[in-house]
Amino acid sequence: MRTAKTLFFVCILNILGFSASPADPNADANHIIQVALQPSPLEANLRRLTDEVGGRVPGTLAMQHAVQWGMQAFTAAGADSVHAESFEIPNSWSEGATDMTATTAYEVSPTRVGGATVLSSFRVRAVSVAWAPALAPVRHVPVVDVGEGSDAEFQKAGDVTGKILLVHTTVLKTWADLFAEYANAPPIVDRAIKAKAKAIAFMATREHDILYRHTNSGAGEIDKIPMVVVAREDGERIARLLADKNLVWADLSIPNQIGGPIKSSNVIGELRGAEKPDEFVIVGAHLDSWDLGTGALDNGCNAALVIDALRAIKASEVLPRRTIRFILFSGEEQGLLGSRAYASHHRAELDKAAGVIIYDSGSGKTTGFSVGGRSDLVSSIKQLLAPLAQFGVNDVETNMEWGTDHFDFMLEGVPTFVAEQEEANYLENYHAVSDTYDKVDFPQLKKHVAEATLLALELANLDQKIGPRLTHDQIEQNMRESKSVEMMKANGIWDDWVSGKRGRQK
Numbered sequence: 001m002r003t004a005k006t007l008f009f010v011c012i013l014n015i016l017g018f019s020a021s022p023a024d025p026n027a028d029a030n031h032i033i034q035v036a037l038q039p040s041p042l043e044a045n046l047r048r049l050t051d052e053v054g055g056r057v058p059g060t061l062a063m064q065h066a067v068q069w070g071m072q073a074f075t076a077a078g079a080d081s082v083h084a085e086s087f088e089i090p091n092s093w094s095e096g097a098t099d100m101t102a103t104t105a106y107e108v109s110p111t112r113v114g115g116a117t118v119l120s121s122f123r124v125r126a127v128s129v130a131w132a133p134a135l136a137p138v139r140h141v142p143v144v145d146v147g148e149g150s151d152a153e154f155q156k157a158g159d160v161t162g163k164i165l166l167v168h169t170t171v172l173k174t175w176a177d178l179f180a181e182y183a184n185a186p187p188i189v190d191r192a193i194k195a196k197a198k199a200i201a202f203m204a205t206r207e208h209d210i211l212y213r214h215t216n217s218g219a220g221e222i223d224k225i226p227m228v229v230v231a232r233e234d235g236e237r238i239a240r241l242l243a244d245k246n247l248v249w250a251d252l253s254i255p256n257q258i259g260g261p262i263k264s265s266n267v268i269g270e271l272r273g274a275e276k277p278d279e280f281v282i283v284g285a286h287l288d289s290w291d292l293g294t295g296a297l298d299n300g301c302n303a304a305l306v307i308d309a310l311r312a313i314k315a316s317e318v319l320p321r322r323t324i325r326f327i328l329f330s331g332e333e334q335g336l337l338g339s340r341a342y343a344s345h346h347r348a349e350l351d352k353a354a355g356v357i358i359y360d361s362g363s364g365k366t367t368g369f370s371v372g373g374r375s376d377l378v379s380s381i382k383q384l385l386a387p388l389a390q391f392g393v394n395d396v397e398t399n400m401e402w403g404t405d406h407f408d409f410m411l412e413g414v415p416t417f418v419a420e421q422e423e424a425n426y427l428e429n430y431h432a433v434s435d436t437y438d439k440v441d442f443p444q445l446k447k448h449v450a451e452a453t454l455l456a457l458e459l460a461n462l463d464q465k466i467g468p469r470l471t472h473d474q475i476e477q478n479m480r481e482s483k484s485v486e487m488m489k490a491n492g493i494w495d496d497w498v499s500g501k502r503g504r505q506k
């Protein structure tokens with residue numbers, strides 16, 4: 001146990017920088033880790049956010065309450081200052097009472113002379129895909145199976161004008177499956193639009209009737225064709241009927257409510273740097289979530305982590321030399337809109353950014369950090385992560401990851417560190433009705449608080465920033481070397497990068 005006197009000594013050492021610590025280079029790190037692991041309001045904060053506020057879609061009252069929750073929690077954790085910064089999302093969107101019924105015709109006693117054809121109907125459990133357009137009620141529309149929606153399968157299906165397309169999917173088991181699910185959807189949507197289909201019904205990638213919400217539109221704009229996710233069991237039933245030459249029709253109503261531009265807010269709590277206050281480290285996680293569940297794994301637990309990291313730094317009494325900005329982003333689920341707005345609004349000061357740490361993969365064990373294509377950072381980050389080997393944090397990935405809030409900072413050339421985590425129970429509950437407080441592994445989450453706390457302080461206290469801000473050409477070279485150009489093109493980001501609409505300016 002440390003005495004107050006030793007703590008003071010540690011503070012002095014840290015003002016001078018980590019490397020100045022004489023006897024035991026790991027003493028400071030272990031002290032910080034121990035403080036971060038102490039009991040804290042982490043659980044209570046997350047319980048309020050998930051059970052009381054609930055699912056948090058930008059544009060809703062719940063999202064506004066979540067912003068207030070974030071501001072209060074940062075204040076209670078001891079932030080030097082707390083504020084919100086607003087940005088615009090092109091459209092508001094909320095689901096109405098989506099309703100789908102399937103009807104099939106079959107022969108009663110087909111072997112007996114005089115057997116009759118009868119109709120049977122069953123309710124299909126379905127939810128609208130997010131930011132998809134509404135569909136006024138339609139009745140008795142033929143359903144066509146287009147397999148997994150490839151070009152060849154569309155051709156085989158023939159004329160699908162005005163029909164509802166059933167798209168097969170595979171059950172989600174790995175991170176690669178998840179990236180594939182996102183990558184597969186846009187071309188299927190394009191084919192369906194070209195073929196003049198009425199709507200798309202994606203089979204859920206989760207079993208046991210679990211429904212979840214996705215968006216296939218990239219930047220908060222309304223998509224071009226009505227789409228639902230149907231329970232896997234219902235989708236398979238329809239597919240079997242169609243395969244057995246039964247006709248299947250659907251009644252479908254998707255009364256989504258869609259409006260014009262809305263404002264949402266990022267929440268920022270700050271610890272001011274003692275020596276270089278204009279230089280800053282960001283520790284971030286998104287606060288928004290989908291609304292079928294309560295957004296506990298994605299990403300409430302990590303929003304609570306960010307707040308707890310601020311509390312832990314205060315409790316450690318170690319003074320950061322640079323400022324640390326703890327940021328809860330909004331609009332992540334609609335296309336990284338909050339972090340994109342933040343990176344763009346703060347572009348002029350990003351030369352002063354000393355690193356961006358992001359957590360966005362539930363509470364599965366952290367195995368390492370992804371450094372966004374920056375092989376120049378590998379040896380320094382390995383040194384910084386050494387005290388975290390006790391938690392199994394060892395790997396440094398140099399791929400240019402996409403899909404969370406570091407992305408626009410990476411495109412601005414700022415060093416980014418995304419926690420790489422084991423899948424644990426993240427994928428089965430991903431964006432689903434089952435993403436609730438009870439799924440969070442708190443002992444593991446506390447370790448992540450310690451990791452984020454230590455890494456943030458280390459980045460804030462290095463003599464020199466861990467790495468420079470890259471130029472446009474250097475970032476593009478990293479994109480080519482890490483074979484990320486195809487990913488950028490597939491996600492519609494390449495053109496924006498080339499035209500200078502997004503990322504570091506030439």
Ligand SMILES: [Zn+2]
Binds near residue numbers: 299332360
């Ligand atoms: Zn997320």
